[in-house]
Amino acid sequence: MADTETLAGVRAELDALDDGMHALLMRRADAVARLAASAAKPSGTVLRPGREAAILRRLLRRHEGSLPRAALVRIWREIFAASVAQQGGFSVAVPPDPALARLAAEHFGTGTALRPQPSLAAALSAVAGGGAAAALLPWPRDGEAEEEAWWTRFDAQQLQVIARLPFLHPGEPPLEAAVVALNPADSSGEDRVLFRLEAPEESRAALAARHPGARVLIARREAGRTRALLEAETAPPGATVLGRYALPERGAA
Numbered sequence: 001m002a003d004t005e006t007l008a009g010v011r012a013e014l015d016a017l018d019d020g021m022h023a024l025l026m027r028r029a030d031a032v033a034r035l036a037a038s039a040a041k042p043s044g045t046v047l048r049p050g051r052e053a054a055i056l057r058r059l060l061r062r063h064e065g066s067l068p069r070a071a072l073v074r075i076w077r078e079i080f081a082a083s084v085a086q087q088g089g090f091s092v093a094v095p096p097d098p099a100l101a102r103l104a105a106e107h108f109g110t111g112t113a114l115r116p117q118p119s120l121a122a123a124l125s126a127v128a129g130g131g132a133a134a135a136l137l138p139w140p141r142d143g144e145a146e147e148e149a150w151w152t153r154f155d156a157q158q159l160q161v162i163a164r165l166p167f168l169h170p171g172e173p174p175l176e177a178a179v180v181a182l183n184p185a186d187s188s189g190e191d192r193v194l195f196r197l198e199a200p201e202e203s204r205a206a207l208a209a210r211h212p213g214a215r216v217l218i219a220r221r222e223a224g225r226t227r228a229l230l231e232a233e234t235a236p237p238g239a240t241v242l243g244r245y246a247l248p249e250r251g252a253a
């Protein structure tokens with residue numbers, strides 16, 4: 001605060017800024033209501049994770065000043081949650097892991113209904129059966145237990161991975177999650193495909209060499225074959241595509 005400023009003066013400025021932001025939020029909600037009422041929006045789920053990622057990337061690119069980037073994303077996540085609720089609502093199935101439930105609340109907003117499930121399989125069934133619009137599952141990782149390896153049993157005919165969370169994190173996040181839904185995600189302009197391969201036994205290095213540009217997330221060698229999960233810009237012919245989602249931002253906080 002400059003010496004010439006008074007506390008009352010700065011607070012008056014904050015009040016005026018709050019009024020301005022509130023007016024813009026109300027106008028934004030009116031625009032969402034018009035979008036919801038028009039026939040222009042494609043049918044299916046109201047959630048458009050690609051569009052949300054594109055908006056966040058645009059704002060992050062122009063962002064400057066003292067508001068942390070993580071705070072900017074959190075504020076807009078709540079705006080998107082309110083916007084989705086305005087268009088009919090949304091619920092998320094979460095497995096019995098408090099850290100995943102926290103990630104779900106951070107991403108989908110504190111007002112979004114979380115539906116706790118007894119297991120990963122139950123969370124997937126909740127989406128398949130229409131009990132929840134989406135499910136949050138632990139992002140596949142090396143060394144996971146067999147019952148955690150949902151991606152090996154994933155029904156790619158019916159379900160889609162539509163997001164990789166968190167969207168923004170400085171460096172490698174301690175916990176990542178996949179969001180699964182019935183409808184595929186829309187394009188964000190910079191997306192990745194998650195695909196599963198079953199091949200005759202092959203080392204991780206050989207797999208990586210055969211798929212240049214892809215990230216080998218997991219390569220399990222079991223009884224004469226390799227079951228692998230990869231992430232890349234496109235999937236090779238013959239791969240089982242589990243989904244497509246916005247490439248998360250791993251920049252500065």
Ligand SMILES: O=C(O)C(=O)C[C@]1(C(=O)O)C=C[C@@H](O)C=C1
Pocket residue numbers: 032035041046047048049051052055079080083084087
């Ligand atoms: O663009 C849309 O389709 C919207 O519904 C609007 C909006 C938004 O608030 O910007 C809300 C929810 C979607 O997930 C994406 C974007």
